[in-house]
Amino acid sequence: MTKNKHIPVMLAEALDALKIKSNSWYIDATFGQGGHTKEILNLGGNVIAFDYDQDNIEVGQEKFASETKKGSLILIRENFDQLEKIIKELGLPVAGILFDFGTTSEQLMSPKKGLSFEGEDQELDMRLDDRLGVKAKDLLAVMGQKQLQKIFEVFGGEKEARKIAHEIIEKRRAGEFITTVGQLVQLIKLTKAHNPKNIHPATKVFQALRIAVNDELGSIHRALPQAIKILKPGSRIITIAFHEGEDRIIKNYFKKWQVENKGQQLTKKVIKPTEKEISNNPKARSARMRIFRKNK
Numbered sequence: 001m002t003k004n005k006h007i008p009v010m011l012a013e014a015l016d017a018l019k020i021k022s023n024s025w026y027i028d029a030t031f032g033q034g035g036h037t038k039e040i041l042n043l044g045g046n047v048i049a050f051d052y053d054q055d056n057i058e059v060g061q062e063k064f065a066s067e068t069k070k071g072s073l074i075l076i077r078e079n080f081d082q083l084e085k086i087i088k089e090l091g092l093p094v095a096g097i098l099f100d101f102g103t104t105s106e107q108l109m110s111p112k113k114g115l116s117f118e119g120e121d122q123e124l125d126m127r128l129d130d131r132l133g134v135k136a137k138d139l140l141a142v143m144g145q146k147q148l149q150k151i152f153e154v155f156g157g158e159k160e161a162r163k164i165a166h167e168i169i170e171k172r173r174a175g176e177f178i179t180t181v182g183q184l185v186q187l188i189k190l191t192k193a194h195n196p197k198n199i200h201p202a203t204k205v206f207q208a209l210r211i212a213v214n215d216e217l218g219s220i221h222r223a224l225p226q227a228i229k230i231l232k233p234g235s236r237i238i239t240i241a242f243h244e245g246e247d248r249i250i251k252n253y254f255k256k257w258q259v260e261n262k263g264q265q266l267t268k269k270v271i272k273p274t275e276k277e278i279s280n281n282p283k284a285r286s287a288r289m290r291i292f293r294k295n296k
């Protein structure tokens with residue numbers, strides 16, 4: 001298995017939580033490379049899968065050609081914040097929904113997306129849905145210092161956000177615009193003190209910009225209320241979050257739904273990946289799973 005190949009995270013736990021029944025329909029809201037979808041299909045379930053990245057849909061169509069032909073898999077290139085409208089159009093009863101947020105390893109390493117520090121000359125694009133109009137380099141060209149600082153702090157938890165934002169603005173004043181991966185990495189390395197033993201110094205700023213460009217938290221906010229609506233009574237929503245910002249939104253919705261008597265949170269404490277999974281796939285380290293069951 002190469003380091004760039006996506007390994008599905010908390011697969012056994014997610015499948016166990018979904019309680020797959022043969023021939024029922026499940027939504028994989030974040031298809032990716034189809035790791036979770038594949039197992040749902042193997043267990044006899046049918047899948048409606050969403051991904052806003054056209055590359056993933058094309059790979060999926062090839063990988064799962066016989067399932068799409070048979071009618072057990074419907075692949076949809078769309079933001080999962082369109083869930084309710086699309087499921088209404090399909091008219092299918094939904095027995096469970098899985099959200100496995102974030103990105104795949106393939107997306108992080110893709111030469112055209114500008115998400116990998118290794119691609120020095122790559123354009124700072126960062127759009128996972130290439131129908132979006134604004135790239136990361138556009139944000140760096142137009143946003144004020146305070147706005148950039150806030151993005152780096154809130155979406156990335158970057159401690160040196162102020163300094164980095166200041167440096168970007170200074171460069172702009174001198175007529176230098178940051179448009180490539182290499183230029184941003186270089187600016188961060190020169191601005192912030194870093195220990196080569198720790199994570200790459202640009203990790204947090206890159207994560208923050210990706211979240212901003214793709215409005216990742218906004219999509220989760222819009223999608224969760226739709227998910228609970230379209231679910232069959234007694235069915236479950238499973239979420240796998242990878243950072244605090246995502247997990248907070250989920251936690252708050254689950255709490256609110258329980259107070260409104262819409263169902264029950266089955267994970268008072270989040271479920272974390274096992275040590276065994278983390279040693280096999282270090283990228284799973286920050287995963288946090290939550291489960292909500294809609295009332296019968």
Ligand SMILES: C[S@@+](CC[C@H](N)C(=O)[O-])C[C@H]1O[C@@H](n2cnc3c(N)ncnc32)[C@H](O)[C@@H]1O
Nearest residue numbers: 008030032033034035036051052079080102219
């Ligand atoms: C962590 S990956 C999922 C991996 C997948 N479970 C697997 O095992 O292959 C998340 C995927 O969700 C997609 N995604 C993220 N946010 C999305 C959104 N708002 N709408 C549609 N797809 C989204 C990303 O493009 C990415 O492919």
